[in-house]
Amino acid sequence: MFSSYRYVDPLCGIRRPAPISRGSKDAIATNPEKSDKLMRERSIRTNRKHKFVDCLSNQDVNIAELRKLAWAGIPNELRPMAWQLLLGYLPLASPLRAATLARKRNEYTSLVEVAFARDREGVDQQIWHQIEIDVPRTRPGVRLWMYGSTQRSLERILYVWAIRHPASGYVQGINDLVTPFFQVFLSAYIDSDPEEFDPALLPKSVFNAIEADSFWCLSRLLDGIQDNYIFAQPGIQRSVRRMADLVARIDAPLFSHLESQNVEFMQFAFRWMNCLLMREISVQNTIRMWDTYLAEGPDAFSQFHLYVCSAFLVKWSEKLRQMDFQGIIMFLQSLPTQGWGDHEVEMLLSEAFVLNSIWHNAQSHFNGK
Amino acid sequence: MSKQFQFKLVLLGESAVGKSSLVLRFVKDQFDDYRESTIGAAFLTQTVTLEDQTTVKFEIWDTAGQERYKSLAPMYYRNANCAVVVYDITQSASLEKARNWIRELQRQADPSIVIALCGNKSDLSARRQVSEEEAKKYAEEEGLMWAETSAKTGEGVSEIFTAIAKKLPLTAPPSARTGAGRAPTGPKSVDLNKQPAGQNSNEPCNC
Numbered sequence: 217m218f219s220s221y222r223y224v225d226p227l228c229g230i231r232r233p234a235p236i237s238r239g240s241k242d243a244i245a246t247n248p249e250k251s252d253k254l255m256r257e258r259s260i261r262t263n264r265k266h267k268f269v270d271c272l273s274n275q276d277v278n279i280a281e282l283r284k285l286a287w288a289g290i291p292n293e294l295r296p297m298a299w300q301l302l303l304g305y306l307p308l309a310s311p312l313r314a315a316t317l318a319r320k321r322n323e324y325t326s327l328v329e330v331a332f333a334r335d336r337e338g339v340d341q342q343i344w345h346q347i348e349i350d351v352p353r354t355r356p357g358v359r360l361w362m363y364g365s366t367q368r369s370l371e372r373i374l375y376v377w378a379i380r381h382p383a384s385g386y387v388q389g390i391n392d393l394v395t396p397f398f399q400v401f402l403s404a405y406i407d408s409d410p411e412e413f414d415p416a417l418l419p420k421s422v423f424n425a426i427e428a429d430s431f432w433c434l435s436r437l438l439d440g441i442q443d444n445y446i447f448a449q450p451g452i453q454r455s456v457r458r459m460a461d462l463v464a465r466i467d468a469p470l471f472s473h474l475e476s477q478n479v480e481f482m483q484f485a486f487r488w489m490n491c492l493l494m495r496e497i498s499v500q501n502t503i504r505m506w507d508t509y510l511a512e513g514p515d516a517f518s519q520f521h522l523y524v525c526s527a528f529l530v531k532w533s534e535k536l537r538q539m540d541f542q543g544i545i546m547f548l549q550s551l552p553t554q555g556w557g558d559h560e561v562e563m564l565l566s567e568a569f570v571l572n573s574i575w576h577n578a579q580s581h582f583n584g585k
Numbered sequence: 586m587s588k589q590f591q592f593k594l595v596l597l598g599e600s601a602v603g604k605s606s607l608v609l610r611f612v613k614d615q616f617d618d619y620r621e622s623t624i625g626a627a628f629l630t631q632t633v634t635l636e637d638q639t640t641v642k643f644e645i646w647d648t649a650g651q652e653r654y655k656s657l658a659p660m661y662y663r664n665a666n667c668a669v670v671v672y673d674i675t676q677s678a679s680l681e682k683a684r685n686w687i688r689e690l691q692r693q694a695d696p697s698i699v700i701a702l703c704g705n706k707s708d709l710s711a712r713r714q715v716s717e718e719e720a721k722k723y724a725e726e727e728g729l730m731w732a733e734t735s736a737k738t739g740e741g742v743s744e745i746f747t748a749i750a751k752k753l754p755l756t757a758p759p760s761a762r763t764g765a766g767r768a769p770t771g772p773k774s775v776d777l778n779k780q781p782a783g784q785n786s787n788e789p790c791n792c
Contacts, residue, residue: 346651349601356619388600388622388651448656482660486625495624542644545628 225425226404227297227306228313230272265291268298277301277308286511289504289558296404299397300429302510303436317425324428327376340379343386347374354391355499358411360399365416369423370394373431377438384445389491393437396503397430411499440514444489452489455522456481462526462575470533477541484548488525492517496528497553497561504561520572527567587638592753594643595662597690598671599682600650603705606736607671608647611746616737623649626661633743633750641750662690667699667749674704674733677714680723687727699752701730703745708735 268291271281282301290298300306307316332339351370355361361370373394378386402410405422415423443451460481464471474481487495494502505524509516529536532551536544553560596604605623609615612631626649632642646661648654662668670686672679683702690700702724704715717733724731730748734741 346600350622353619353621356617356621385653387653388649389624391622445653447653449653480660482657483626483628486657490624495621542628542630549627 225314225317227300227317227425227429229310230269230294230297261291264288265294268294272297272301275310277310279308283511283513286507288508289562290507292403295503295507296401299400299506299510300433303433305429305432305436317429320432321425321428324376324431325424327380328372331376331379332372339375343378344375346388347371347378347386347391350374350386350388350391355395360402360411360413360415361395363414363416365414365423366398369415369427370398373398373427373434376431377435380435381438381442383447384442387445387490390434390438390445392491392494394430394434395494396499396506397433397437398426399499400503401426401429401433436514437517441517444518449490451518452486455489455518455525456485459485459522459526459529462522462571463529465575466526466571467530467533470530470537473537474544477539477544479541479544483545485525485529487549488528489521492521493525493528496551497556501553501556501561504558505565508565519576520568523568523571523575524564527564527571531564531567587640588755589640589642590753590755591642591644592666592750593664594645594667594669594749595658595665596645596647596669596671597658597662597683597686598650598703599673599676599679602650602671602673602676602679603736604650604669604671605647607669607703607705607734607742608645610736610739610742612645614739616739622651623647625649625654625657631746633747635747635750635755639755641753641755643746643750658689659693662694662698665694665698666753667701668694669701669703669745669749670729671703671705672715672720673706674715674720675706675709675712680704680715680720684723687729691727697754699730699749700727701732701745701749703731704733705736707733707740708737 264285268285271277271285272294279301282298286298286302297306301308305320307313336344348371351367351374354367354370360366370391374386374391377390378384399410402413402415405418405426406413415426418426438445441451443449444455445451460471463481492502493505497505509520512520529548532547536547539547596608598604600622605620605627606616608627608629609617609620612629627647629645629647630642631645632640634640646665648658648661668686668690670683670690672683687700687702690698702720704717704720720733721731730745730752732741732745732748734745736742
């Protein structure tokens with residue numbers, strides 16, 4: 217329930233002692249048999265969380281330190297602020313934050329006003345049509361995304377972004393990329409599960425803040441991968457090619473098996489690049505993955521991501537090498553990641569890290585072949 | 586002994602006309618009001634048995650509808666034996682898109698490809714913008730199969746796939762071997778750096 221609205225914006229700064237950890241507290245109350253495990257997990261995390269709180273409470277956040285900490289995962293209650301800092305949206309100096317947030321949120325409000333100045337008649341019909349048909353099928357089945365309030369908000373975010381980026385406009389899949397931001401920022405203002413929450417219950421100023429922050433952070437993320445979405449999608453073409461080159465080197469038997477079965481990387485990896493693996497893993501997995509991507513820096517969603525995708529493919533190597541074309545394609549389009557938690561994602565990220573360290577400088581050699 | 590055949594089928598058409606829903610109805614006999622948009626393409630298979638016990642297995646590529654993904658389509662229709670081009674009977678613009686796809690198939694795909702034009706969402710005939718006569722006349726002019734379907738109610742769905750199966754050349758064994766994404770041609774290597782036709786010819790090197 218919306219019981220603990222903080223009148224001081226939680227994104228302007230954090231207060232010591234560390235905010236109570238909502239998720240695990242609720243889980244313990246309702247789920248006594250799990251409490252032991254949760255307590256243990258919590259105590260392991262306490263140390264790291266203290267470091268995080270120290271880092272984020274500095275008047276001038278040390279970004280290098282924050283990156284280092286965030287790489288290994290950000291505690292839920294600190295994530296909204298940490299993401300905004302890592303994206304360079306929220307100023308590192310805490311005295312500047314309130315004013316910057318107010319300015320960016322007002323700016324977004326004016327962008328919306330201008331974009332919809334003449335109501336639905338004035339909008340670009342082609343872009344609007346595509347957004348209108350995609351919004352109701354964004355994360356279907358999840359309550360948050362079925363509420364009219366969230367859907368109108370998603371429409372505004374996507375439309376304003378699209379008209380400000382005419383070279384790409386709105387491309388399917390960008391709708392998916394809004395959802396982690398919206399959900400994470402919403403969690404800063406409520407105590408319950410954001411996936412069940414109707415944002416219409418929020419005070420208007422809070423709803424606007426979440427929407428505006430989601431818009432600006434989405435914009436920053438997309439700045440790094442815009443050529444994924446322009447005509448002919450050269451960014452994706454390049455990433456898929458580089459991924460194939462890399463897999464040929466790190467797992468030659470898999471590569472030649474795929475080749476012998478006439479499987480083309482584009483047939484499965486296109487989606488992995490276009491939706492940043494969001495169709496392959498859960499939103500919770502994605503959110504954890506983005507902690508590391510944001511810590512890696514602005515290129516991570518194109519560069520580091522291709523190492524993640526390569527490690528992800530190679531993970532299934534043994535199974536894939538037993539399959540024929542049909543088996544491979546069907547397996548790759550519904551991968552058994554339903555049970556994945558932080559641990560599996562973290563394994564994947566470490567494998568990608570190793571690949572990145574070994575191969576990143578070598579890429580330029582085999583690109584030109 | 587019954588004969589078994591295998592054919593590649595590609596679905597094309599504008600976004601949200603119901604391509605994935607049509608396939609889901611055909612393959613799993615299911616329907617969801619809202620499904621995530623298809624990104625790139627999805628692969629499914631389904632087998633139909635004809636009256637003479639001949640079985641026809643369809644290997645189906647269900648492609649993404651948005652214009653931005655158009656450059657991927659040749660990879661999927663390149664070796665297709667048949668294509669289902671879908672429009673939404675409540676959106677006249679979607680028939681225009683279907684015509685564009687048909688023109689492209691007639692120019693670029695295998696000349697023997699069997700093309701079916703399919704008007705989906707027949708359950709929404711109260712909001713109809715495309716008349717049966719208009720679509721049928723166009724299909725006749727172009728020598729296409731034509732039917733209206735409702736993925737939601739299931740009306741006409743298995744019929745159109747069965748009709749396609751009957752129209753395919755069931756005398757000669759199909760040339761494509763099991764499951765191949767592309768028919769093996771010449772030396773059996775796939776050049777992964779090669780782009781689908783007409784793309785990226787002047788993309789700069791990214792060294």
